[in-house]
Amino acid sequence: MNSIKIPSGIKVFNKIADFRQWRRSILMDNKTLGYVPTMGALHQGHLALVSSAKKQCDHVALSIFVNPAQFAPTEDLHTYPRTLQEDLDKLSGLGEGVASAVLVPQVEEMYPAGINLDVSKQKGTFVEVLGLSHQLEGITRPNFFRGVATVVSKFINIVQPEHIYFGQKDIQQCFVIRDMIRDLHFPTQMHICPTVRDSNGLALSSRNAYLIPSQKKYALALSQSLRHMEKLYKAGENNATELVKTGTDIIEKAKKEVEQLNEGWSMRIDYISINSGNGLKELKDNIPREDGCVISMAVFVGTTRLIDNICLDVKELEQ
Ligand code: PAF
Numbered sequence: 001m002n003s004i005k006i007p008s009g010i011k012v013f014n015k016i017a018d019f020r021q022w023r024r025s026i027l028m029d030n031k032t033l034g035y036v037p038t039m040g041a042l043h044q045g046h047l048a049l050v051s052s053a054k055k056q057c058d059h060v061a062l063s064i065f066v067n068p069a070q071f072a073p074t075e076d077l078h079t080y081p082r083t084l085q086e087d088l089d090k091l092s093g094l095g096e097g098v099a100s101a102v103l104v105p106q107v108e109e110m111y112p113a114g115i116n117l118d119v120s121k122q123k124g125t126f127v128e129v130l131g132l133s134h135q136l137e138g139i140t141r142p143n144f145f146r147g148v149a150t151v152v153s154k155f156i157n158i159v160q161p162e163h164i165y166f167g168q169k170d171i172q173q174c175f176v177i178r179d180m181i182r183d184l185h186f187p188t189q190m191h192i193c194p195t196v197r198d199s200n201g202l203a204l205s206s207r208n209a210y211l212i213p214s215q216k217k218y219a220l221a222l223s224q225s226l227r228h229m230e231k232l233y234k235a236g237e238n239n240a241t242e243l244v245k246t247g248t249d250i251i252e253k254a255k256k257e258v259e260q261l262n263e264g265w266s267m268r269i270d271y272i273s274i275n276s277g278n279g280l281k282e283l284k285d286n287i288p289r290e291d292g293c294v295i296s297m298a299v300f301v302g303t304t305r306l307i308d309n310i311c312l313d314v315k316e317l318e319q
């Protein structure tokens with residue numbers, strides 16, 4: 001932290017008590033606060049959330065915290081990109097007064113009882129949103145949403161934002177947090193902002209940094225597959241299994257091409273699934289158009305697991 005150059009106009013806090021003191025001054029000034037939780041490695045998707053927040057709120061705060069509780073022992077906690085200086089410079093590039101404050105807390109302060117990645121050895125308080133956490137992403141990552149719900153509830157308590165902003169790219173996370181805010185009566189309004197994509201359609205993600213150029217090219221199969229399923233749905237295809245099959249064919253075709261490249265990496269579908277827009281129940285037959293649906297997928301491109309989704313006719317994504 002000592003070698004970090006803090007851009008003018010942005011306050012950076014390492015201690016929760018210092019952040020809270022600043023937050024109190026915002027309240028005393030009768031100003032509103034919007035909040036964007038992040039794990040850093042900021043990209044245009046995060047910056048779009050900050051800009052949306054600034055349109056609705058007097059001040060915008062972010063947290064940058066690589067949250068151990070949402071990583072399994074086998075996952076990339078230690079190699080996850082940590083780029084604080086670049087992150088602050090990108091925030092500063094939005095213009096003075098857009099991002100007012102950044103909270104960069106220590107793991108020890110966020111998890112006073114300690115945090116073991118092995119859930120069976122954990123101590124302390126955790127938050128779990130039942131019914132939404134164990135399908136889709138929750139099959140491969142059974143404790144992921146428990147970690148996310150826990151850290152976001154801690155941050156809402158600390159930041160006390162009037163408004164909180166998430167990206168649709170992590171759609172299941174949005175459902176989990178929306179219900180958690182409702183169930184725990186947090187006095188904050190949630191906003192879900194559209195997925196930001198590069199000019200080719202690849203959904204922006206901090207993990208895209210792991211992709212080599214040829215992987216980046218074949219990663220486009222995810223958004224192509226989703227767009228194809230969307231086109232068929234809009235043309236009247238209503239059978240979820242049929243739609244998933246056509247989406248799967250597109251990824252499988254890309255996988256075959258990758259294998260012919262002989263570069264020593266491959267692609268693998270983790271899941272492609274269509275779930276109801278009101279509770280993420282998996283659909284196999286008819287899609288009830290009145291509820292809408294979420295078509296989502298996770299695909300390994302080399303060793304990088306990418307996710308993407310589209311929401312079709314989903315009405316109540318906002319609280
Ligand atoms: O979406 C993310 O980056 C994380 O899951 C979040 C919401 C910041 C919690 O650690």
